[in-house]
Amino acid sequence: MPEAEAAENPYADLSEAALVELAKREGDAFGELYRRHVDRIYTYIYYRTGSAADAEDLTARAFHQALTHLPRYTDHGVPFAAWLYRIAHNLVANHHRSHSRWKLTSLEDLELSARPADSPERMAEANERKRALWSAIRRQPEERQRLLILKYADRLSNEEIGEQMGRTESAIKSLYFRTLKALKADLEARGW
Numbered sequence: 001m002p003e004a005e006a007a008e009n010p011y012a013d014l015s016e017a018a019l020v021e022l023a024k025r026e027g028d029a030f031g032e033l034y035r036r037h038v039d040r041i042y043t044y045i046y047y048r049t050g051s052a053a054d055a056e057d058l059t060a061r062a063f064h065q066a067l068t069h070l071p072r073y074t075d076h077g078v079p080f081a082a083w084l085y086r087i088a089h090n091l092v093a094n095h096h097r098s099h100s101r102w103k104l105t106s107l108e109d110l111e112l113s114a115r116p117a118d119s120p121e122r123m124a125e126a127n128e129r130k131r132a133l134w135s136a137i138r139r140q141p142e143e144r145q146r147l148l149i150l151k152y153a154d155r156l157s158n159e160e161i162g163e164q165m166g167r168t169e170s171a172i173k174s175l176y177f178r179t180l181k182a183l184k185a186d187l188e189a190r191g192w
Contacts, residue, residue, distance in 0.1 A: 101176045133187070
């Protein structure tokens with residue numbers, strides 16, 4: 001790390017565990033925890049809600065709760081991010097309960113993967129496939145949805161996902177295999 005950057009950020013060289021302990025006493029240190037994790041937590045919430053506005057709101061709430069409850073946080077040998085994901089998960093679950101249904105529209109409105117030269121029929125078909133896949137993903141249990149988000153949105157390795165989810169790498173590989181098999185069966189049962 002360049003010296004100028006280290007001078008600007010006195011927390012950059014601290015380990016996660018040391019930073020968490022320091023953040024319990026110094027509010028500024030929490031800013032570094034926020035910086036390290038905000039993108040992943042936002043992405044997780046966004047893919048669970050399908051709304052940028054909801055994701056921004058819930059991400060802010062997740063970090064507010066983390067800051068509020070940080071003095072009671074205890075390191076149990078799993079990454080600090082796992083605790084943040086648990087907070088985010090609970091907020092998303094409450095959000096869905098209070099809105100009484102899942103929002104499906106925003107994720108389907110993501111940029112089309114089809115090229116402009118493709119025919120409208122191909123673009124419509126690609127859009128339909130994308131909608132069917134997202135619907136199938138949403139029908140999976142929470143744990144499997146989280147796995148797919150960590151794997152494809154956050155692009156984490158199986159080992160990193162295992163750390164986040166409190167499982168071994170081989171358990172993650174097995175869960176991933178079962179998840180893909182379940183998605184395939186779901187899509188085939190619905191004519192895809």
